[in-house]
Amino acid sequence: MRNNTKHIIQRIGETDQLFLQGNTPELALERSDLRLQLIALSSNHQEQVYFLKEAVVLLEQGRIEFEEMPMDLYINLSLHLAKAYMVFFELTKESRYALITQQIMKPMSKAGHSDIFFYLAYASAVQQEPALTRHWLTKYSKTQAFDLELMQSHHAFSAYKNEVWFSGILQSRMH
Missing domain, CATH: 1.20.58 (Methane Monooxygenase Hydroxylase; Chain G, domain 1)
Known part of the structure; x- marks a missing residue:
């Protein structure tokens, strides 16, 4: 051990x-x-x-x-x-765990905390909700704690890597 x-x-x-x-x-x-x-x-x-x-x-x-x-x-x-x-x-x-995450985090989104936005985006991606994924990733990208490498490498967002909006979020933070 x-x-x-x-x-x-x-x-x-x-x-x-x-x-x-x-x-x-x-x-x-x-x-x-x-x-x-x-x-x-x-x-x-x-x-x-x-x-x-x-x-x-x-x-x-x-x-x-x-x-x-x-x-x-x-x-x-x-x-x-x-x-x-x-x-x-x-x-x-089991996607129900992502739904539970959304239910926990959504009421707290007004706090503006980067990790809240990240978990909401992650759970939305798991739930196959592209509009919500985009919404929460956009909010996440505007925070000081935004992690470009995490967003590029996280498997939950791989389905969106070729989307124009996803590339736009990444580009906005590379400069």
């Missing part, structure tokens, strides 16, 4: 013990993030699904359990939740 995996498992135990003393949104975020890290290190499908389910529960609970939290923390919890659902999609190829 690699040192990184051992460290993650050890930290999961520590954060689970902290949870028994009292939960916080930050703790929910860390506990779920540790599980998402394990998913990336695992090659066992059942193990990945198990940790994904745990991460989703922790994130959902973290989003609703606390009446007040800073907006950036709520956005971060929601982005991790969107990531978890899109990992579910990648593992199962």
